[in-house]
Amino acid sequence: MKNVVVVGAQWGDEGKGKVVDILAPHFDIVARYQGGHNAGHTVRIGDRKFILRLIPSGILHEECSCVIGNGVVVDPRAFNAELQELREMGVECEGRLVVSSRAHLILPYHVALDRAREERLGVNSVGTTMRGIGPAYEDKASRCGIRAGDLLYPDLLREKIRSNIKEKNLELVSMGAEPVAPDSTLDEFLVEALRLKPFIRDTAMMIDTATRDGKSVLIEGAQGTMLDVDHGTYPFVTSSNATAGGAATGLGLAPKKITGALGIAKAYTTRVGGGPFPTELLDEHGAYLQKRGNEYGAVTGRPRRTGWLDATVVRYAVMLNGFDALALTKLDVLDEFDEINISTGYRCRGELLEGMPYGANVLAECEPVYETLPGWKATTSRTTNFDELPPAAKDYIRRVEELCGAPIALISTGPDRTETIIREGSPLSAWMK
Numbered sequence: 515m516k517n518v519v520v521v522g523a524q525w526g527d528e529g530k531g532k533v534v535d536i537l538a539p540h541f542d543i544v545a546r547y548q549g550g551h552n553a554g555h556t557v558r559i560g561d562r563k564f565i566l567r568l569i570p571s572g573i574l575h576e577e578c579s580c581v582i583g584n585g586v587v588v589d590p591r592a593f594n595a596e597l598q599e600l601r602e603m604g605v606e607c608e609g610r611l612v613v614s615s616r617a618h619l620i621l622p623y624h625v626a627l628d629r630a631r632e633e634r635l636g637v638n639s640v641g642t643t644m645r646g647i648g649p650a651y652e653d654k655a656s657r658c659g660i661r662a663g664d665l666l667y668p669d670l671l672r673e674k675i676r677s678n679i680k681e682k683n684l685e686l687v688s689m690g691a692e693p694v695a696p697d698s699t700l701d702e703f704l705v706e707a708l709r710l711k712p713f714i715r716d717t718a719m720m721i722d723t724a725t726r727d728g729k730s731v732l733i734e735g736a737q738g739t740m741l742d743v744d745h746g747t748y749p750f751v752t753s754s755n756a757t758a759g760g761a762a763t764g765l766g767l768a769p770k771k772i773t774g775a776l777g778i779a780k781a782y783t784t785r786v787g788g789g790p791f792p793t794e795l796l797d798e799h800g801a802y803l804q805k806r807g808n809e810y811g812a813v814t815g816r817p818r819r820t821g822w823l824d825a826t827v828v829r830y831a832v833m834l835n836g837f838d839a840l841a842l843t844k845l846d847v848l849d850e851f852d853e854i855n856i857s858t859g860y861r862c863r864g865e866l867l868e869g870m871p872y873g874a875n876v877l878a879e880c881e882p883v884y885e886t887l888p889g890w891k892a893t894t895s896r897t898t899n900f901d902e903l904p905p906a907a908k909d910y911i912r913r914v915e916e917l918c919g920a921p922i923a924l925i926s927t928g929p930d931r932t933e934t935i936i937r938e939g940s941p942l943s944a945w946m947k
């Protein structure tokens with residue numbers, strides 16, 4: 515049995531798309547288990563660039579089947595647009611892509627509520643992607659959500675949506691926002707949503723049958739550990755369980771069937787949106803990382819905040835997700851630094867902390883404790899062999915392994931599939947057999 519989950523070890527945008535793309539040919543199914551089109555997984559193949567938001571990155575491999583699991587929230591308009599974009603790039607999804615009947619749908623009122631709440635919060639806003647993600651998960655938890663399977667029962671569906679619109683409009687108006695127009699909202703939504711019907715399946719059952727038949731599943735996380743609704747920097751988080759545990763509930767896959775976990779960490783740290791970020795660099799080094807690393811959100815285009823690698827964050831992610839190994843991405847972005855810092859812990863209210871403190875308010879008061887390593891001042895771009903890396907780059911990688919408590923099995927040295935080092939004898943090389 516080989517079912518491996520890939521999870522971001524920081525605040526998202528670690529480069530999961532590229533790593534999933536490398537692993538996908540060695541798996542039969544690629545499945546998403548949480549999040550929605552707030553994710554942006556960039557895959558570069560030669561001079562072509564694909565940005566996948568909702569559809570698993572495995573779709574770029576003809577031999578892979580792709581699953582959008584019950585834990586994902588699906589905006590039908592975004593789904594249809596992504597299908598169309600892929601079609602225009604020569605990638606056909608029909609027959610290879612299924613959506614769980616239990617996946618909740620994002621409706622226009624979720625988007626309106628997301629915006630209204632963020633506006634009301636003002637300077638304390640979460641900095642969401644404004645895609646309606648949080649409000650859709652709220653409806654799931656409060657048991658008034660609309661699920662993909664409801665599309666098979668149109669009369670009941672209309673009734674439920676009409677009743678929801680009434681309630682949501684009261685809420686929107688109470689926040690001083692525009693209500694949504696009941697009739698046109700419903701009609702326009704249904705036009706988009708009903709196009710999902712041919713994709714809807716009982717995906718938990720499908721995955722169960724496939725795994726019993728010896729097929730393997732690559733489970734693609736979105737966002738990252740620090741954005742997990744339970745374990746992240748709450749309330750500056752997304753509204754789902756991005757950590758590996760979410761893969762079991764988000765797919766209906768029994769936890770004991772998940773046989774491996776791979777964490778993806780950038781060689782430095784980035785974050786989009788609000789919330790604490792102890793190693794953030796607001797100086798010329800931060801600006802350099804942003805420019806050289808092209809750190810702009812794949813979904814919203816927002817500039818990402820940048821900072822040094824925070825080993826406390828990655829160590830915490832190793833603990834929560836049980837990573838067998840890590841993939842370290844964007845090593846080449848550090849090529850020109852004279853010295854490189856890694857935060858090994860935090861100092862907070864005069865105390866030295868080793869673990870992740872509770873709550874965003876405490877983390878906001880934490881000062882990183884840095885260890886400084888010499889830079890390698892040489893190009894690692896496009897290197898594909900670990901032995902060919904400059905000695906100081908190898909030392910940096912070994913130190914990250916020690917501090918974070920997991921072996922680094924893959925090192926990304928550029929955006930293309932080919933600009934990758936895969937270390938022999940690592941769990942990753944075993945998954946690629």
Ligand code: IMP
Binds near residue numbers: 753
């Ligand atoms: P939401 O998921 O749109 O509700 O946004 C909640 C928080 O998660 C915000 O800080 C977003 O910037 C962040 N976020 C959501 N999706 C991603 C992602 O794919 N990468 C990085 N940050 C994300």
